[in-house]
Amino acid sequence: MSTAPLAADAADPALYREDRVAALPDDQLLADRDRVLPAELTAGRDLGAAGTAESHGHAGVRSVPVSDAPDAPVHLARPARPTHPRTEDFLAAVRDVVSDSGGGGPLRGEVRPSGGR
Secondary structure, eight states, X not given: OOEEOOOSOSSOOOSEEEOEEEEEETTSGGGGSSOBOGGGSSTTTTEEEHHHHHHTOOTTEEEEEBTTOOOEEEOOOEESSOXXXXXXXXXXXXXXXXXXXXXXXXXXXXXXXXXXX
């Protein structure tokens, strides 16, 4: 199945953007820090988005914000051709929820609206 992002505008189709975090073992020295730099990580390994870290946490792993890392764009994947007659209504509702919540929908943490939304 091919997918297309939810187009908020042509320049930036992301719904919103999230800060990057590093998933680090609790016993690693960097895990005690408030923030880390991308250069301190192993080739960007274990780099994720704040929302993923919050919704998919693991025991023994700490998510540490990463300074100077590009934001993570969040998209809504959907079929390239709508398969349901109310698809456009659903997409409009998603845009409204994201817009009304300052860009983060039901997610907590720091997220920023993207593009025109």
